[in-house]
Amino acid sequence: MNNILKKFTRGNIKDTLVDNAMYVILLGILIIVSFLRPIFLSTNNLTNIMMNASIRIIIALGVSGALITRGTDLSAGRIVGVGAVIGGTLLQRPDYAAKFFPALGDMPVVGVLLLAVTVTALLGLINGLVISFLHVPPFIATLGMQSIVYGLSLIYTKSQPIGGLKPSYTYLASGRLNLVVAQVPILILIALVMIAIMWFLLNQTKFGKYIYAIGGNEAAAEVAGVNIVWTKIRVYVMAGIFYGLAGFLLAAKSGGATANYGIGYELEAIAACTIGGVSTAGGVGTVQGIVSGVLIFEMLKTSLQFLGVTPDLQYVAIGSVIVMAVAIDIRKYLAKK
């Protein structure tokens, strides 16, 4: 009863600030850095941040389904690496001297993309099956998958770095499309499409409602007739597809790939989701929140570079901000006296 009324009359400024802590922090970072380093606000720099964020957003969206259903996915980063090495090895310039598959002809970009996401979707499927049928806790199941996938990537690439990607592939990351008012990088457009897809899935489909239901109360979901096994499997398959796409784009963006691509990205993605208000207790999280979580994360990293903070110290700063941001954000869920 009291909660209802609290929600209705969140009158004072402090509550408003706490409820929108993430956006306040984002704004704060922007103001401080642009005041100290005006160049931070240049179109060029902001575009750069957005392009960096694009790939991270796709990964974070992928992992969010697992988080909302009270799971997690520690294999995300290494599966991103799989997407990258498949793209890299199959889409090299035909005339490149050190081709990974010397006999391979010119492959269509879209075809290889489909192949990459099929493979990563299968890896997600295995995660889903192990979690749903063998009842292995997601933390452990995906921890195992993390190691397995990394090993397979190393075997597949013979631990070699891949280079010489063909221009039609790297164009995905470097190209821009002329939209009425501005030249928009394709990478950002792809991220926007994925954001729209995820928003649609979470808010407009049965699948999305079931994700929230399972995360909110799995036992109640079962009684209500929700197919928990099937929903969870789909969550991890979907995640695999998102990671595969992200990895494929990551290789295009950097013009090469190794099995080490994507390492540690799962932790960044989980941190970004949490910063963006996805509750680790399950059942809570929005696409807007996840996107702002990633943006805050990327802005922070770039800001620290702009302020001349050494890379070593950046780690310390980022870690502190994650914890502080969540500590502030969690206020709105804590019962008020």
Add this chain to the structure above:
Amino acid sequence: MQHLDVILAMNHISKSFPGVRALDDVSFHVRRGTVHALMGENGAGKSTLMKCLFGIYSMDSGEILLEGKPVRFKDPKDALDAGISMIHQELQPIPYRSIAENLWVGRYPMKKFLGLISVVDHKKMRDLSIDLLKKVHLKVNPNTALKELSVSQTQSIEIAKAISNEAKIIIMDEPTSSLTLQEVDQLFEIINQLRNLGVSIIYISHKMEEILRISDEVTIMRDGKYIGTWLSKELTMEKIIKNMVGRELVNLYPPKTNEPKDITLEVKNLTSTNPRSFKNITFNARKGEILGVGGLVGAQRTELIEGIFGLRGVTSGDILLNGHKLHIKHPRDAIKNGIALVTEDRRGNGIFGVLSVRENVAVASLDDFVDFHFKLNNRKLNQLAEANIKKLSIKTPSTKTKISSLSGGNQQKVIISRWLAVEPDIFILDEPTRGIDVGAKYEIYSIMIDLARQGKTIIMISSEMPELLGISDRIMVMCEGRLSGILDRAEANQEKIMELATQYM
């Protein structure tokens, strides 16, 4: 009793939450060595008052005098130290740790190891625990993990904890809500002992027979206001209800306008996969009938209906609906065949606490709201929730309100709405009025009778005899996993039900 001194005086307590006065100038006096019942419908402010006393909420104005001295507790620990204990409606012990550890958590008896380091004195803890357990008549080994105990035993542990805290005042919030009749008797025996020792008990309950039986005084609250305090012997049920509801509630049960017709559901020789659960259960239920299911806690009634609903495995036996054999492996199969289940444990497997009323209503019937194969029609989902809020008069500010902020009765109505949306023929309700106040209970009964009148089959598990007798057409009684008998409405009475409920013990 008038001569007994007032140990606790709460004077002119007010507490507001943004937009509502939860407590409006409430005064509440408890005498030493008495059982003082605190009554009122859900939302009347009983819990808020107790939370102010216990240091969970801070009051806006008013004073609390404990043995004449003004006190103000900043947190529960403060209150415990001052001799006030609370036994919660939902007990929150540590299930995988031992009884002894649960009793002494936070204040373990310590000893010096090698004269240097402070370590827990396990021997002393065990000895102290054995003494304590005796006081609450529990014959269990203090090293047993708490999860091995029944609800009533766990409650006794909480009471033992209060005793060891040298509590002067013990607040008991719905202590009998999941106890059998014998267990209630045992609890009352302990309460009587405590009373004789000079401990005061603040007893919050909706069960009027109990209150008239155990309490010395009764204070009634309504809408955050103090209504009055009476000696229990001056009170009658009618008088309590009148003061709680603020109007004359002529009947506790709505008139029975439903009429049983043809048999719809047949259960034949159903046996659980768990050898200690239900076996060889055969019964039927009719269209338009309310079939009550009585029995003591442990009679495996919940397990039986969970078996029918596909939540638990069955080894043998058949379930027939209108003569057709059903194959139910999962709740989905039951729902597809038109069976709905309102579970006993509302928080455990009923509501989705973090989700809105709308999502809670829609979750079981999303299939009916899919446009173009996968897109949901959110507008229609909203209409569904709004229609149900109106139909069942659910009190909620909006469809977007989180369900966890509604009262128990309103949460229950949301869950009933969820099932109404799938248009089932068989409606199973497990303890549908548990923890719900009198007014809301009446509404739930009306909904059930109305559904039966529309030709639905209602199966209601209940541990409250008056309720079973009040609205059932037939009462089937279970004991120790077996069906001990089925009584017709006309022949049923409390004694016959009790006899069947203990038949195989």
